[in-house]
Amino acid sequence: MRYWEDLAVGETHRYGRYELTEKEHADFVSRFAVPAVVGADADAVPGYWLCCIAMRLLVDHALTDMASLGSPGVDRIDWPTAARIGDVLTLSTELLSARVLESRPEMGLIKQTMTLENQRGDAVARMWTNALVARRETAS
Amino acid sequence: MIAFDDLMPGQVVVLGPTGASRDEVLAFARAYDPQPFHLSDEAASQTYFGRLSASGWHTGALMLDLLINNPDWPLACRGCHEIRDLRWRAPVYPDDRLSARVTVIDCDVPEAQGAGRVTLDLLLSNQDDATVAQMTAVLAVARRI
Numbered sequence: 001m002r003y004w005e006d007l008a009v010g011e012t013h014r015y016g017r018y019e020l021t022e023k024e025h026a027d028f029v030s031r032f033a034v035p036a037v038v039g040a041d042a043d044a045v046p047g048y049w050l051c052c053i054a055m056r057l058l059v060d061h062a063l064t065d066m067a068s069l070g071s072p073g074v075d076r077i078d079w080p081t082a083a084r085i086g087d088v089l090t091l092s093t094e095l096l097s098a099r100v101l102e103s104r105p106e107m108g109l110i111k112q113t114m115t116l117e118n119q120r121g122d123a124v125a126r127m128w129t130n131a132l133v134a135r136r137e138t139a140s
Numbered sequence: 141m142i143a144f145d146d147l148m149p150g151q152v153v154v155l156g157p158t159g160a161s162r163d164e165v166l167a168f169a170r171a172y173d174p175q176p177f178h179l180s181d182e183a184a185s186q187t188y189f190g191r192l193s194a195s196g197w198h199t200g201a202l203m204l205d206l207l208i209n210n211p212d213w214p215l216a217c218r219g220c221h222e223i224r225d226l227r228w229r230a231p232v233y234p235d236d237r238l239s240a241r242v243t244v245i246d247c248d249v250p251e252a253q254g255a256g257r258v259t260l261d262l263l264l265s266n267q268d269d270a271t272v273a274q275m276t277a278v279l280a281v282a283r284r285i
Contacts, residue, residue, distance in 0.1 A: 032201040033209030038219035038280045047220060048204055052172040052197045059174055068175070070188065071196060073227035
């Protein structure tokens, strides 16, 4: 299990392989009307769906082994390149900063970028995220 | 339709209610956020959440759906530029009644393809008037022709 003390600012990871399928897309957009990405073609998939997929990759590959305490939020999200059905996506993360919370010394706040890339290496979603991670020395 | 030309900074509209059933919370979590505390009351009881609560990404999808797909306020949205300051402030539980207070922050000069750039703040509250989430959405909204 990785705790706050085990994280190093600057560390990068690449996770997974997630293919965008018509079936899953149809299921998502039938449940949620979310906006298209500005300027994207009609066959591009909605950007917010990509954020949900990025979260799934993070849970499967990183959070299962991390003393994660949830997230207070995301500072910014954008979608530089359109994604389409059939694209195969990989998640890249980079740890930008880590600090202990003065008000909650049993945990640390990390900021990291999450970038979802297509099979050509183009960024289809970028997220500047925050997460709370337990400190080893105060974990019971 | 609510066009770019109908919007002015300072305007406020309240949209809702919306929410998610227990089955919907579980289905979303299984698909996109299968952390134990989003999959069972038992696992959640050990955490800050206390009992089964919705993934923050599910809550965000509900906010966007309320904004984009709303017969009471049919915004002529042509797309999203970016989302800023998405914040999860308190847990969203199954069958909470959520409403969004939308404030127009900024309306920029029109851009390509007959749309203008509009910045909206969304504040999502539950049935007890507690703020559960917020975001700033920068959208393209069609102009009146």
